[in-house]
Amino acid sequence: MLQKNKIKIGWCLDAHEHLLAYDEPKKLIPLKDNSINKKGYLSCPAVRAYCEDTYVVTSPFSLKIHFEDYKDRFEIKPVYPFSSIDENKFKEFITVEHPSTWRNSNTLTMQIPSPYVFFSDEDVSIEQSHSLLLSQSKMNWRVIPGKLTSTHGKDHLTGHLSGIFL
DSSP states (O other): OOOOOOOOOEEEESSGGGTTTOOOOEEOOOOOOOSTTSOSGGGOHHHHHHHTTOEEOOOSSOOOEEEEEOSSOEEEEEOTTTOOSOHHHHHHHOEEOOGGGSSBTTBOEEEEEEEEEEEOSSOEEEEEOOOTTSOOOOOSEEEOOEEEEESTTSSOEEEEEEEEEO
16 A cells, blocks of 8 residues: 655634634544445545545635625625624625626626635645535535645645635
């Protein structure tokens, strides 16, 4: 059996204001298989291997968003009580992409910046995706997957959490 070399990846937050709100990345530990015969997908060696090098970066807030399309403009705003972010902070925080980049006219694309900065002395790639193995929320948006790459620590691996309305 081949022994994998472990690569150390460091991380920090890019602004002092985020120190109290954001948690450190945590290793993804799949839930216990509670299927009747204990042979469900959570017992599958391939699923377990996939999770081996996966870490979870959680959000300090919940967010459900309402999108209103008017002829000359559109509005997005948080829906309460399902959102835990102040509406003024929400407006500062969210970047809506130009409508020409949307999948269609009523499916907007927006970005939520992430304060996490990842770095390594090795060539590494870090992928962003929605974790299908964690408890799912009923929010009306999803993470757009992506991959960030750094070569021998020359670049910091930074990224944005992007959401798209369903």
